[in-house]
Amino acid sequence: MQEFQLIRQVQRETSVASSNSSDRGVILGIGDDAAVLEVPAGQHLVAATDTLNAGTHFPVDTSPYDIAYKCLAVNLSDLASMGAIPRWALLSLSLPRVDSKWVRSFTAGFNALAQTHGVTLVGGDTSSGPLSINLTALGFVEPGRQLERSGANPGDLIVVSGTIGGAAYVLELLQSGRAVSERHLLDRPQPRVKLGQALVGYASACIDISDGLLADLGHVLKASGCGARLELEKLPHPDTLEGLEDRLKWNYQLSGGDDYELLFTLPSHHKVQLAYWSQRLDIGLSIIGEIEEGDACRCLRSDGTAYHPRDTGFEHFRQKV
Ligand code: ADP
Ligand code: MG
Helix, strand or coil: CCHHHHHHHHHHHHHHHCCHHHCCCCEEEEEEEEEEEECCCCCCEEEEEEEECCCCCEEECCHHHHHHHHHHHHHHHHHCCCEEEEEEEEEEEECCCCCHHHHHHHHHHHHHHHHHCCEEEEEEEECCCCEEEEECCCEEEEECCCCCCCCCCCCCEEECCCCCCHHHHHHHHHCCCCCCCCCCCHHHHCCCCCHHHHHHHCCEEEECCCHHHHHHHHHHHHHHCEEEEEEECCCCHHHHHHHHCCHHHHHHHHHCCCCCCEEEEHHHHHHHHCCCCCCCHHEEEEEEEEEEEEEEEECCCCCCEEECCCCCCCCCCCCCC
16 A cells, blocks of 8 residues: 555544534645645644553554554543543554555544544644654644643642553553453543643642553642642552552552553642532542642651652653663
8 A cells, every 4th residue: 555545544544533624723734835724813822742552552463443543542641641632643654564444443543542532633744654653733723821830839728530550550561461351441542631621720730651650740849849749558559459469559559550541730829620620521430549738749658657659750861770
């Protein structure tokens, strides 16, 4: 299959996800040298990009459907953590030889999530090489209303959506050749787009958990100049972690990446919002600790004793010792 056939197939198959592209602000989409897009008056453009490399960001046997799904999901998760409304995507594909069946599965995975969140594919790039997918997601936020990492204050509640630790657990099972029934926890993260938008005007800081709870909370603490107290028994876990020994479970929850849940800080007088958001959006929201003065992050067991995690999260290029 050649480049232009492939681009045409991607264009044809993704256009079903967004039939009325002029309503979507697309002045010029796939087919020219660049896309021309209309940002609604009075909005700021929010842009995020992320690359998924085979073997690093997804197991090599991941289906094209799930690769596309995850690539869009992780980028929408970045927009969600800013409180943005997603609108467009650009897609760069580096592919070894592919056929139209591969592309059909890929566009189906893309469409599944694009339709849910109203995202239109407006361009990209295609080249041959090792399997690697880059996606750029574009969206909007009202001027000055974006959620940033830097606004947390002592006394704010630390809240996490959904459950954490599941993706890392599934990855480890796969890597050790064991049977996995919950593979969706790794392959199909749910970007918390509606939640991110709901948090605008309430949350003092927000980030999505891609590298692990401690690593990503660490970014918030550093940017905000604060410390934190985490209560380990309050960390929400998926059913698949039920029954694991505490230390093992905490390790997945504290240091395992790839869950793409939102972690946010909330001034305590907004606490009543949590039940409302949770019910309206059908998402679990767990208070897992509190922002403190200082710069340390303390992990406490239910009896109040400190726990010292052995690993803090995933980082590319980190030296093995
Ligand atoms: P150029 O050589 O001018 O960069 P290309 O031949 O790479 O143009 O691409 C032609 C058109 O197809 C452009 O509008 C580009 O955005 C789009 N395109 C190329 N690859 C993809 C892709 N993987 N997904 C979506 N659109 C793509
Ligand atoms: Mg090009």
